[in-house]
Amino acid sequence: MTRKPKLAVHKFSSCDGCQLALLNLGEPLLLLPELVDIVHFAEAGPLDPDAQVDVSLVEGSISTPHDVDRIKQVRENSGYLISIGACATVGGLQALANFTDRDAWMGQIYSNPEHIDALQSSSAIADHVKVDLEIPGCPVNSGQVLKALRDLLSGIVPRSESQSLCMDCKRCGVVCTLVTKGEPCMGPVTIAGCGSLCTSLGRACYSCYGPTPLVNDQPLTARFSQLGMDEAAATRRFHFITSHAPAFKSAGERLKAEEE
Amino acid sequence: MPARDNRRPAYISRSSLQTLLDRLVSAGYACLGPTAKDGAIQYQPINNLNQLPRGLRNDQEPGHYRLRQADDERLFAWNHGPQVLKPLCFAPQEVVWQERQTESGMSVKQSMPATKPTAVIGVRACDLAALKIQDQHFMRKDSTDPHYQARRDQLLLIGVDCAESAQTCFCASTGDGPALDGGFDIGLAELADGFLIWTASARGTPWIEELDQQPATDDQLAEMLQATENAAAGQSRHLPNEKKLTQLYQRLGHSRWLDLSKRCLSCGNCTSVCPTCFCYSYEHHTAITGDSAEVVRSWDSCFSATHSEMGSFQVRSGIDQRYRQWATHKLAGWQEQFGRSGCVGCGRCISWCPVGIDLTEEVQVILNEGSRDV
Numbered sequence A: 001m002t003r004k005p006k007l008a009v010h011k012f013s014s015c016d017g018c019q020l021a022l023l024n025l026g027e028p029l030l031l032l033p034e035l036v037d038i039v040h041f042a043e044a045g046p047l048d049p050d051a052q053v054d055v056s057l058v059e060g061s062i063s064t065p066h067d068v069d070r071i072k073q074v075r076e077n078s079g080y081l082i083s084i085g086a087c088a089t090v091g092g093l094q095a096l097a098n099f100t101d102r103d104a105w106m107g108q109i110y111s112n113p114e115h116i117d118a119l120q121s122s123s124a125i126a127d128h129v130k131v132d133l134e135i136p137g138c139p140v141n142s143g144q145v146l147k148a149l150r151d152l153l154s155g156i157v158p159r160s161e162s163q164s165l166c167m168d169c170k171r172c173g174v175v176c177t178l179v180t181k182g183e184p185c186m187g188p189v190t191i192a193g194c195g196s197l198c199t200s201l202g203r204a205c206y207s208c209y210g211p212t213p214l215v216n217d218q219p220l221t222a223r224f225s226q227l228g229m230d231e232a233a234a235t236r237r238f239h240f241i242t243s244h245a246p247a248f249k250s251a252g253e254r255l256k257a258e259e260e
Numbered sequence B: 001m002p003a004r005d006n007r008r009p010a011y012i013s014r015s016s017l018q019t020l021l022d023r024l025v026s027a028g029y030a031c032l033g034p035t036a037k038d039g040a041i042q043y044q045p046i047n048n049l050n051q052l053p054r055g056l057r058n059d060q061e062p063g064h065y066r067l068r069q070a071d072d073e074r075l076f077a078w079n080h081g082p083q084v085l086k087p088l089c090f091a092p093q094e095v096v097w098q099e100r101q102t103e104s105g106m107s108v109k110q111s112m113p114a115t116k117p118t119a120v121i122g123v124r125a126c127d128l129a130a131l132k133i134q135d136q137h138f139m140r141k142d143s144t145d146p147h148y149q150a151r152r153d154q155l156l157l158i159g160v161d162c163a164e165s166a167q168t169c170f171c172a173s174t175g176d177g178p179a180l181d182g183g184f185d186i187g188l189a190e191l192a193d194g195f196l197i198w199t200a201s202a203r204g205t206p207w208i209e210e211l212d213q214q215p216a217t218d219d220q221l222a223e224m225l226q227a228t229e230n231a232a233a234g235q236s237r238h239l240p241n242e243k244k245l246t247q248l249y250q251r252l253g254h255s256r257w258l259d260l261s262k263r264c265l266s267c268g269n270c271t272s273v274c275p276t277c278f279c280y281s282y283e284h285h286t287a288i289t290g291d292s293a294e295v296v297r298s299w300d301s302c303f304s305a306t307h308s309e310m311g312s313f314q315v316r317s318g319i320d321q322r323y324r325q326w327a328t329h330k331l332a333g334w335q336e337q338f339g340r341s342g343c344v345g346c347g348r349c350i351s352w353c354p355v356g357i358d359l360t361e362e363v364q365v366i367l368n369e370g371s372r373d374v
Helices: A017-023 A027-035 A065-077 A085-090 A093-099 A102-109 A142-153 A165-172 A177-181 A217-226 A231-238 A246-259 B016-026 B125-138 B146-152 B205-209 B218-233 B242-251 B255-261 B269-273 B319-338 B359-368
Strands: A006-011 A037-041 A053-059 A078-084 A133-135 B010-012 B030-037 B040-045 B056-061 B064-069 B093-102 B105-110 B118-123 B155-160 B186-191 B194-199 B280-286 B292-299
Touching (some): A006 A017, A017 A053, A017 A085, A017 A142, A027 A037, A053 A065, A078 A085, A085 A093, A085 A133, A133 A142, A142 B280, A165 B269, A165 B292, A217 A246, A231 A246, B016 B205, B125 B146, B186 B218, B194 B205, B242 B359, B255 B319, B255 B359
Parallel strands (some): A006 A053, A053 A078, B030 B118, B118 B155, B155 B186
Antiparallel strands (some): B056 B064, B280 B292
């Protein structure tokens, strides 16, 4: 390799948690600068938002007119664009506001809402520009980000995870909370990648990683209902952190319709 | 079903089992025994009988598993938890080899598991039947899986008859239980007061020779036989015989498969808890520096999106196709591969299915009912 590839980490509407997840990588993070030039990564220090780079990692959703312009520029400046985390891949927790009367909310929260220049919705990066790879999670699994970068350095097309969280639970020997406790666990329709974080502590998954490629929501919500969960509560299982993942958006809307 | 092996059991008191445990521990064995953990029977290292699930019963129904305390001293009156032997031999996830770039090229080193002699206490007939199938798959004469074999060779298996069945059990119909019938080293039958014990292999014999034992009485032998007969009689689910199961091949277009695709989550729980399912995938875990990598083998499932991937497309993209693949391969295809169906009647796929799909019911409908529009 004649020159080190350049990497940028861009932030849009987000909590910075995915950038922090990258900072938490430990030793591999110290090795990364030997392989790539990290030219822009606000949370870590380097600042050069307009740099031309080989790979951009994009955190956050698009929620302002300025975001719309900026993501187009980031796309133009990037050879390969990876959106990381729930905000960037599906609009994030803040996309819940898309279901509400935004202006009314704004008026209740801010004393001078006219100063706020926000779009009517929070949306995923891929809704605005071509995205080459999406890595889900809230926050993202930094190991998966690293793996994607390593694949690119090796000239391999990175792949997305496709298995359900249940597969991960079973491999880790985590006992199913849905079957043993009747908890409304989202694991069967949730993409693996978190390392069974909640379920290994006996908690039901609330799908911060979002849907698997093939979601069959109806039988799962029927099961939630058998377990005593009403439609409103079940809707909130789907309309939560990844509410605007298409499969979850439609599942929640179906439940809302059933509720009415 | 009565005991089918030529067992000649002796009687030991319940506490004498502790003596056996002590002997195994002092001989350097890791003793894995059933414990109640996180709401299920799970196998963990034990050294004392007090760690066993005394008086516990398991209530198993489709998509439902609960432990319940009964008022007696029985240590093995439950049937099973989600796993027993499969993860002990076929690791859920393991590094199989390591690669490293050196000055002279790439070096590849096989990564073998650290193993030690391991006694597994309280294994059921269905799980022993499943192990036999896994042995056939992983320890073929022409190609033995060294990782599987390294673990398998270390196992000392202490089986126990099932004296009652869970609602989801159907081993009597597959011919794999509830009485022990080979594949173990030491056999146990739990009586109201103590155990009958016998050896079933040369490996098992020395361990019980010095136990404080008495010849089994006729009453005790009758109690032992009656228990497994009751357990078999208590099973309401069943699978058709193997010949009938091969007819699944004539039902590939049955409407029930499509109906299943509306109920199945394709989550892979059934295949993960199945003691005979053996699918796995390999993945490279490359160090960020790119000069070394671990190749990791993990449990996979025919319900995974990538399982049937061929180049750029999935052969089985629909849930109906995935369920049909699982059921026809396990129940019919395995007969050609292994000389028997791949189902041992443990019923785990029913209990641990989050939405409670019942394999026995599906098969019955597909084999016995005409196709209908869905």
